[in-house]
Amino acid sequence: MVEYFLCMVLFCLGLYAILIKRNLIKIIIGLAIMEYAMNLFFILLGYKKGATVPIFSSLTEPHPEVMVDPVAQAMVVANVVIGLAVTFILVIIAILIYEKYGTFDIRDVNKLKG
């Protein structure tokens, strides 16, 4: 149970970084931390104590009861891909913002109002 709790602490840390920090790069890092917390959560969902990798070596004697859940791990891989793409696009937007505004501080990036 404590590992789920720690996972949620990590999630909240990422949310804290997004809400409080004023640097664009720190916001991106906060988003990445939230993504990792979610990936950890999925891995924990699929984990079983003492289980092995989910590889079937033969179809005649399968032992699915001693394997961890592969679906959760597949979801983690998909989520990593998506997180990679989001991080890349955010980094590129942040670099372009730095070129246009000359700063990473969101207090100075305020041309839009209302």
Added chain:
Amino acid sequence: MLTLFIIIPLFGAFVIFLVGKYSKNISYFMGWIVPAFLSVLALSLVGTKETLTYQIGGWVQPLGITLVGDGLSLFFLPVINIIVFAAAVFSIPYIEKYTSKWIYFALFLVMQASMNAVVLTGDIFNLFIWIEVGGLASYALVCYKVEPEALESSFKYAVLNSVGLLFVLFGIGLLYAYTSTLNMAEIGRILHERPNLKLVGFVTVLFFTGFGLKSAIVPFHSWLPDAHSSAPSPVSALLSGVLIKSLGIYTLLRIMFNVFGFNLYISKLFIFLGLLSIITGGILAIYQKDMKRLLAYSTISQVGYIIFSFGLGTPLGMFAGFFHLVNHAAAKSLLFLTSGAVLHVTGEREMGKLGGLREKMPVTAFTSMVGSMSVSGVPPFGGFWSKLVIIIAAVQAREFLGASVAVGISIVTLAYYLKLQKNVFFGELKPVWNNIKEAPWMMCFSMILLAILCIGLGALLLPGVRAVFITPAVNVLAGGMQYCNAVLRI
């Protein structure tokens, strides 16, 4: 058959990615032929009686990814594809002045594929992935004009939506832990057999955060005016017309009505958030000086109408919701396209600096008039009938407060659209704009197409037309848990 809606746009996007750099005509051609073909295909599927299912890769039902084409999906498909077609034709002359047009069309088609896939898929994790893909394409399209405002709004949009979708992912994880399946029909069936109110309540809140951010209901609306006003106009038309409807409202409806089962709490939540959106969007829209920003706030208000009428929970309310959804999709896309035409010709978005463009741009002025009148609810157009049905449904469901708010804000809507018309198209022609011309014919074509749709959509109220287009969707929502049985074929 159903996979074609996903494969063809993706194929077009990849072909553009391969060869679009060397020949811009290929990207233009792909850009309009794919949505046109898919619109015809989607219209041919309308009126199918039974629930279509398709197993990807030939895997059996709860294991593999299922594509489901029931009444609700088949209602959304033509709306999406026709509006994408109009926006694609419009964007061919619009993006002449920008560089790397091929990337624009590739992202456009990826966005179309993602919207079609979100509407069709029956697997909850697949739904999440496609929402993220559509979101990624739209983040890139919003900052396509590399201007400071566009970059800023795109960053805001991307961060807010990614955080919201992480909440959705958390909810999916909890559901998977409880039901050990990802098929939405199977999840619905298991939650029906072994109800767990605590889990469903918590996951409902998480999903409302995530999909509410996508559909821009009021506490989560702050990204929408920025993103819509600084995106290229065809992209704003797509975002406002179909993206927030298919990625936000459709997913909310599907999960709340068909998977969790509609109950009193969700109904109250829908009604409360809907009324809040109606009031906030309507009041804030009056004060806007920027043309596209006004339209964006108006979108928030109209999405509030749609959410409110679905929250009533009666079949008439659902019918009104779908009817208003399709009217709003056509009219708001039309309005964003006309604002794009004005922007293309004059390069000005401030309403105070424009004026009297009616003499110089008759087609744009006329179509903009049609769209405004349709959204604000003036009799011959579709918007009037849908608002009338919403108010009747609200009175029948004894939501007198909601009905009066709907009537009041509809007057406010008329007010700010009259302000838009007066400041942009009527009045004195400023001497600066003396030698402007009408927009190119491709822009006029897509505007006229959408204007005809706006006028013609009032016909959806007729019983015969209604039975073909909207009644199957209403039946799916009103049927609730029967969706699970229809998909699993029990």
Added chain:
Amino acid sequence: MIKKPEHGMTVIVKTVTRYTDVLILMFGMYFIFNGHLTHGGGFVGGIIVALSFIHVMLAFGKEVALKRVTERIIKLCVGLGAISFLLIGIIGFTKGAFLYNFFRKPGVDYIGEPFSLFSSGIMPLMNVAICLAVASGFYAIFIALVVYKIGKRR
């Protein structure tokens, strides 16, 4: 390459890179061609392959890395990988369903055997397609970031 001190890092880094880079590339290839048997597959292997290219670029500089494998080839590879994945899926239509294992014969189990590439149906083909798209896409984004920064400084 190693005698040009104005490009890239020091001689130590360059020498080590010359020996380790091939090993990293081989490791990525192993992941791709063993992806149907154990964990790994196209995405993971593709990232490792891309890292080996990035390794060369970091050690020897942009000019050396982009001399043979130009930006145009990389962008072509992204499109080719994506479109070949889709084509493999479309070929499945001939046997019944999108993404169907079209090698399948009735009565044969496709669970994968070591040292036999097509023993698990279309999965190795898809791994290769994904690897092509992921490796070149990842590398292209890295190049975009690097080239963009250099262009700005000038």
